Amino acid sequence: MHDVLVVGLGAMGSAAIYHLASRGARVIGVDALDPPHSLGSTHGRSRIIREAYFEHPSYVPLVRRAYENWSALEGESGETLYRRTGGLMVGPPQSALVRGTLDSVSTHGVDVETLSADEIVQRFPAFQPEPGMMGVYEQNAGMLFPEACVRAYLRLASAKGAEVLTQTRVLSLAREEGLITATTTAGVIKAKRIIVAAGAWTRDLFATLGVELPLTVERQTMHWLEPVAESDLLGPDRFPIAIFEYAPGRMFYVMPNLGDGVKAAIHYEGAFTSAESIDRAIGESDTTPVLELAKRFVPSAAGGIRESAVCTYTNTPDLDFIVDTVQGMPEVVLVSACSGHGFKFASAIGEAVSQLALGERVDADLSHFRGDRW
Numbered sequence: 488m489h490d491v492l493v494v495g496l497g498a499m500g501s502a503a504i505y506h507l508a509s510r511g512a513r514v515i516g517v518d519a520l521d522p523p524h525s526l527g528s529t530h531g532r533s534r535i536i537r538e539a540y541f542e543h544p545s546y547v548p549l550v551r552r553a554y555e556n557w558s559a560l561e562g563e564s565g566e567t568l569y570r571r572t573g574g575l576m577v578g579p580p581q582s583a584l585v586r587g588t589l590d591s592v593s594t595h596g597v598d599v600e601t602l603s604a605d606e607i608v609q610r611f612p613a614f615q616p617e618p619g620m621m622g623v624y625e626q627n628a629g630m631l632f633p634e635a636c637v638r639a640y641l642r643l644a645s646a647k648g649a650e651v652l653t654q655t656r657v658l659s660l661a662r663e664e665g666l667i668t669a670t671t672t673a674g675v676i677k678a679k680r681i682i683v684a685a686g687a688w689t690r691d692l693f694a695t696l697g698v699e700l701p702l703t704v705e706r707q708t709m710h711w712l713e714p715v716a717e718s719d720l721l722g723p724d725r726f727p728i729a730i731f732e733y734a735p736g737r738m739f740y741v742m743p744n745l746g747d748g749v750k751a752a753i754h755y756e757g758a759f760t761s762a763e764s765i766d767r768a769i770g771e772s773d774t775t776p777v778l779e780l781a782k783r784f785v786p787s788a789a790g791g792i793r794e795s796a797v798c799t800y801t802n803t804p805d806l807d808f809i810v811d812t813v814q815g816m817p818e819v820v821l822v823s824a825c826s827g828h829g830f831k832f833a834s835a836i837g838e839a840v841s842q843l844a845l846g847e848r849v850d851a852d853l854s855h856f857r858g859d860r861w
């Protein structure tokens with residue numbers, strides 16, 4: 488009998504199984520594929536981490552814990568999982584991005600500098616903010632390497648005694664006599680508790696439990712740009728990760744060139760789809776808007792598109808997370824509805840849901856992520 492079954496071993500599930508195994512729990516994790524893989528939400532070589540969180544101040548304590556846990560994972564695994572680049576949020580002073588960032592700064596005392604458009608250009612010459620825009624610069628922001636993080640968590644979880652089953656799909660879930668029963672392609676697994684971290688497949692899996700979740704799956708694309716000319720202004724020492732609010736409520740982000748080109752993407756604005764029916768082909772309707780925005784804000788990086796990939800966001804109606812037990816089912820923990828901004832938190836959320844599943848006191852404040860808020 489397992490204490491906890493973790494379904495899905497991407498960002499959230501791999502962190503959860505590691506923290507469960509670290510606490511001595513008898514834990515089994517299953518994944519339909521072989522993570523890290525490129526069919527879910529955790530591929531593409533880099534993810535932004537930042538502390539002055541424009542989305543809501545309640546994320547700040549969680550991301551502070553996440554920084555600590557990523558650093559601990561780096562130490563324990565001996566791998567490089569994070570690159571500090573600094574982070575710049577750019578938009579008009581009244582934009583959701585700038586106002587939201589400054590709101591988190593004043594609530595939690597995050598160390599930032601505000602920059603005028605001219606100061607941005609002087610400091611980071613590759614950027615071309617528009618007149619009337621300003622920037623909020625945070626030194627500690629940077630990039631995580633998601634595939635390496637997942638690999639490190641799974642390797643260390645196995646070393647601590649966790650059972651990891653890949654290429655094993657959970658077909659359905661049931662609650663019987665106080666236990667969770669998962670019917671999988673490799674037989675039946677029983678556990679006292681379950682953490683469902685199935686990303687874009689979460690809604691389908693919960694339907695087998697008779698639970699209807701208000702989640703949508705959004706197609707996203709990410710792109711690596713061909714520079715106009717090779718330049719050290721595009722590297723991580725001169726080019727922080729940056730988000731531009733290019734029109735009210737609409738965001739475009741870039742990450743420095745680590746040898747494969749500046750990475751660029753539009754946040755949201757994708758087609759609604761499902762994990763199974765998603766269009767994985769990249770077309771001009773994906774590349775043209777990104778290249779146009781890159782020409783507008785980082786012109787020297789925008790010589791063309793070198794590479795692209797398709798990915799999924801699993802969104803809640805308000806774009807905040809759900810990290811909670813399911814109403815009326817205290818043994819079922821839902822974790823991976825992270826609305827396209829969850830990776831940076833995985834190390835802290837994995838820890839929090841391990842405590843939740845084991846009935847321990849949860850150190851993190853998860854009140855902003857309750858599942859019964861609708």
Ligand SMILES: Cc1cc2nc3c(=O)[nH]c(=O)nc-3n(C[C@H](O)[C@H](O)[C@H](O)COP(=O)(O)OP(=O)(O)OC[C@H]3O[C@@H](n4cnc5c(N)ncnc54)[C@H](O)[C@@H]3O)c2cc1C
Nearest residue numbers: 495497498499519527528535657686688798823829830831
């Ligand atoms: C393009 C893009 C850019 C992003 N940028 C950022 C960023 O810069 N910063 C940030 O913090 N976040 C970012 N995010 C969001 C972040 O990457 C995701 O929130 C996070 O990776 C989701 O992880 P997950 O564990 O929920 O899902 P996944 O990693 O997709 O894991 C789900 C796993 O469940 C498995 N699974 C599904 N169904 C079953 C089943 N029935 N049985 C067994 N296994 C199953 C799948 O095979 C998969 O491995 C971005 C996302 C995308 C798509």
